Amino acid sequence: MTEVRICKGTGCISSGAEKIANEFENLGIEVKQSGCHGLCSKGPIAIVDGVFYGDLKVKDVKLIVEDHIKNGKPVDKLLWDHYTKFEEIPFYKKQTRLILRNCGLIDPENIDEYINKDGYKGLRETLTIKPSDVIDSITRSGLRGLGGAGFPTGLKWKIGSEQKSNIKYVIVNADEGDPGAFMDRAILEGDPHSVIEGLIMGGYAIGATQGLIYVRQEYPLAIKRIKKAIDDAKERGFLGSNILDTDFCFEIEIHEGAGAFVCGEETAMIQSITGERGTPQLKPPYPAVKGLSSKPTIINNVKTWSAVSWIMLHGWEEFFKIGNENCHGTAIFSLTGKIKYSGLIEVPMGMTLREIIFDIGGGMEKGKFKAVQTGGPSGGTIPFDMLDTPVGFESMAKIGSIMGSGGMVVIDDSSCIIDFAKFFIDFCVDESCGKCIPCREGTFQLAKLLDQIITGKANEDTLKLLEELSFAIKNTALCGLGTTAPNPVLSTLKYYRTEYIEHLHGICKAGVCKGMYTIQINQDLCNQCGICQRGCPEEGAITGDRKTSFLIINDLCTECNACRLACPKQCIEVVQ
Amino acid sequence: MEFEGINFKDQSLISVLNQIHAKYNYIPEEMMFDLSDRLKISLSKIYGVITFYTGFKLEKPGKHIIRVCTGTACYVNHSEVILEIMRDEFGIEEGKTTEDGKLSVDRVACIGACALAPVMELDGQMVGKLTKKKVMRVLREVFEDD
Numbered sequence: 001m002t003e004v005r006i007c008k009g010t011g012c013i014s015s016g017a018e019k020i021a022n023e024f025e026n027l028g029i030e031v032k033q034s035g036c037h038g039l040c041s042k043g044p045i046a047i048v049d050g051v052f053y054g055d056l057k058v059k060d061v062k063l064i065v066e067d068h069i070k071n072g073k074p075v076d077k078l079l080w081d082h083y084t085k086f087e088e089i090p091f092y093k094k095q096t097r098l099i100l101r102n103c104g105l106i107d108p109e110n111i112d113e114y115i116n117k118d119g120y121k122g123l124r125e126t127l128t129i130k131p132s133d134v135i136d137s138i139t140r141s142g143l144r145g146l147g148g149a150g151f152p153t154g155l156k157w158k159i160g161s162e163q164k165s166n167i168k169y170v171i172v173n174a175d176e177g178d179p180g181a182f183m184d185r186a187i188l189e190g191d192p193h194s195v196i197e198g199l200i201m202g203g204y205a206i207g208a209t210q211g212l213i214y215v216r217q218e219y220p221l222a223i224k225r226i227k228k229a230i231d232d233a234k235e236r237g238f239l240g241s242n243i244l245d246t247d248f249c250f251e252i253e254i255h256e257g258a259g260a261f262v263c264g265e266e267t268a269m270i271q272s273i274t275g276e277r278g279t280p281q282l283k284p285p286y287p288a289v290k291g292l293s294s295k296p297t298i299i300n301n302v303k304t305w306s307a308v309s310w311i312m313l314h315g316w317e318e319f320f321k322i323g324n325e326n327c328h329g330t331a332i333f334s335l336t337g338k339i340k341y342s343g344l345i346e347v348p349m350g351m352t353l354r355e356i357i358f359d360i361g362g363g364m365e366k367g368k369f370k371a372v373q374t375g376g377p378s379g380g381t382i383p384f385d386m387l388d389t390p391v392g393f394e395s396m397a398k399i400g401s402i403m404g405s406g407g408m409v410v411i412d413d414s415s416c417i418i419d420f421a422k423f424f425i426d427f428c429v430d431e432s433c434g435k436c437i438p439c440r441e442g443t444f445q446l447a448k449l450l451d452q453i454i455t456g457k458a459n460e461d462t463l464k465l466l467e468e469l470s471f472a473i474k475n476t477a478l479c480g481l482g483t484t485a486p487n488p489v490l491s492t493l494k495y496y497r498t499e500y501i502e503h504l505h506g507i508c509k510a511g512v513c514k515g516m517y518t519i520q521i522n523q524d525l526c527n528q529c530g531i532c533q534r535g536c537p538e539e540g541a542i543t544g545d546r547k548t549s550f551l552i553i554n555d556l557c558t559e560c561n562a563c564r565l566a567c568p569k570q571c572i573e574v575v576q
Numbered sequence: 577m578e579f580e581g582i583n584f585k586d587q588s589l590i591s592v593l594n595q596i597h598a599k600y601n602y603i604p605e606e607m608m609f610d611l612s613d614r615l616k617i618s619l620s621k622i623y624g625v626i627t628f629y630t631g632f633k634l635e636k637p638g639k640h641i642i643r644v645c646t647g648t649a650c651y652v653n654h655s656e657v658i659l660e661i662m663r664d665e666f667g668i669e670e671g672k673t674t675e676d677g678k679l680s681v682d683r684v685a686c687i688g689a690c691a692l693a694p695v696m697e698l699d700g701q702m703v704g705k706l707t708k709k710k711v712m713r714v715l716r717e718v719f720e721d722d
Contacts, residue, residue, distance in 0.1 A: 010702060011692055013702070014703065014704050015692070015705075040691030040692065041692075043692075177685065177686070179646070179647030179685050179686035180647050181688070182688035182689065185688045217631055218684065218688065258590050258593065258631035258632055259629050260628065260631075274588065275591075276625065277624055277625055278628065336690040336691060337652045337653075342649070342693075343691050407648065409649055535708075561657075565708075
């Protein structure tokens with residue numbers, strides 16, 4: 001019996017997955033759904049008996065049904081580079097999928113499919129051993145917090161378990177606020193039971209009977225699927241009273257966030273759960289000692305909880321084996337930006353950034369590689385000659401970035417590095433909770449200084465001040481978000497100082513900062529299609545016609561970039 | 577401790593506000609007074625919480641709501657152009673509602689559909705890989721709808 005599985009992740013749904021599924025059904029083929037395959041840029045995606053079909057159109061479905069399903073011959077022209085097994089596609093081949101083990105392979109709304117993949121088997125075994133042995137396994141596995149900080153998970157749990165309290169809490173941090181990241185969303189949408197199972201194990205290990213999932217309200221599909229997963233798990237006796245006929249009782253509640261980046265910080269999240277403004281609190285005491293309602297509270301990221309259920313099923317040795325001597329297991333990134341194949345990937349710790357970007361991501365879409373930014377607004381910008389850095393908590397910190405929660409955005413030479421740094425600082429200005437002055441006022445002043453640079457009102461002193469202020473914020477802000485907020489500025493100042501200096505002289509080679517560049521049409525590349533002229537909002541700024549050639553009149557040009565975005569041949573170039 | 581051993585959800589101001597917001601798409605002023613009475617929480621605190629979170633609005637939104645993503649992947653793919661098109665071609669400013677009450681446009685930090693950048697959300701439906709043409713088409717459809 002042929003199995004047709006259609007990706008119903010957020011990305012594929014918006015690319016038209018429902019229509020594809022309907023067409024299969026119209027042709028009498030039963031369709032199963034799955035969560036995200038990770039390769040969102042190729043959506044809608046269907047896997048037919050292990051064969052990957054991407055970028056599907058409704059008319060392709062008939063061909064797949066006739067040739068592949070009825071005659072057993074994969075439709076070559078719809079395959080990706082003739083690959084018949086999706087594991088062989090370069091995007092997937094170099095990945096090691098532990099946390100994403102089921103994403104794309106099972107129906108996230110069907111608990112039986114999770115159970116068939118050995119789901120909840122690990123829980124059954126976990127409940128037969130002592131809680132301290134569970135903590136021991138997690139400690140020995142080398143698992144570290146995958147939310148970004150990299151704190152050893154086993155140690156955190158040990159602290160929580162040692163607290164004398166009859167009430168304790170375990171929380172899933174699914175407040176994925178980093179712009180440019182969607183790992184947690186994909187896991188919750190694609191394999192919610194793996195997170196729930198990990199959470200139950202964590203509750204058992206530290207002696208908590210109440211779990212909580214704090215999830216962004218921007219993720220409605222994830223919320224719907226977790227709700228269903230919790231109900232199903234309860235019905236099967238994996239949640240509730242006397243789980244699997246043991247004495248252990250455990251309940252899970254969902255708490256929706258309301259749109260505040262800072263709530264990803266543990267203490268701010270606790271404030272938010274209790275109905276307060278989400279402002280971080282001074283640490284110590286750490287939540288593991290005194291958290292929600294002043295009770296010991298263990299908060300881990302979605303990915304960490306999903307890793308827990310993998311480790312307890314396969315054993316800590318298996319997890320420890322993966323990675324390098326400093327970091328064990330895997331790392332998940334959402335690889336996006338100006339890259340050929342964007343999507344969600346999972347790689348062993350220690351893989352180099354170069355392998356990720358050029359082997360898995362397929363290199364640049366067009367344009368020349370300029371930088372890769374990891375860790376979102378708390379992270380840094382990494383240049384080309386640092387791409388051999390292995391992925392890991394310490395190795396990335398050493399080059400001025402962070403692992404972060406997994407955002408990885410690649411930019412090409414059409415992005416101005418100062419404008420890029422300002423993008424993150426503007427984000428921090430918007431999202432600063434306002435509690436401490438270094439972050440609230442400091443980031444605002446950083447944005448002002450960057451603004452001076454990109455508008456040509458800066459000099460050497462501006463750069464000095466920028467650096468000084470960045471260090472001041474780093475050293476004095478209250479929470480992790482504040483102390484890391486200047487990272488995008490510091491890392492770009494370190495690696496792209498020449499570009500800052502060029503701006504002081506009124507030059508923006510990327511062609512982003514207004515008044516610092518002019519544009520012209522490269523006549524060798526131009527095919528006289530005239531699309532630039534039609535896209536231009538200024539009368540007469542692009543002259544010529546299709547018979548001769550087109551010319552940009554710089555005096556009339558307002559630098560709106562409409563022509564550059566419209567040109568299909570990328571032949572409009574920046575000149576100084 | 578008010579949360580000990582129980583269902584946190586029913587006690588949390590944010591959860592209540594989320595439910596109100598889901599129903600009305602904003603928090604009507606009179607509901608703030610009711611909430612204050614019912615939950616015994618001061619009005620100033622409720623107002624403080626509402627204005628802290630970007631997910632809560634105090635003004636009635638239009639019939640249709642567009643949320644333009646301005647996350648990193650969208651920024652790299654020129655999401656600012658989308659807001660420009662709305663302003664230049666249709667006269668809609670971000671954070672505002674059109675006079676006929678048909679459409680509100682907001683910018684959001686990131687909706688997590690980065691592989692489809694630039695992307696926006698129309699009434700909860702994701703519209704990705706936006707081009708000028710696609711934005712124009714979507715907006716025209718919104719305005720033609722009664």
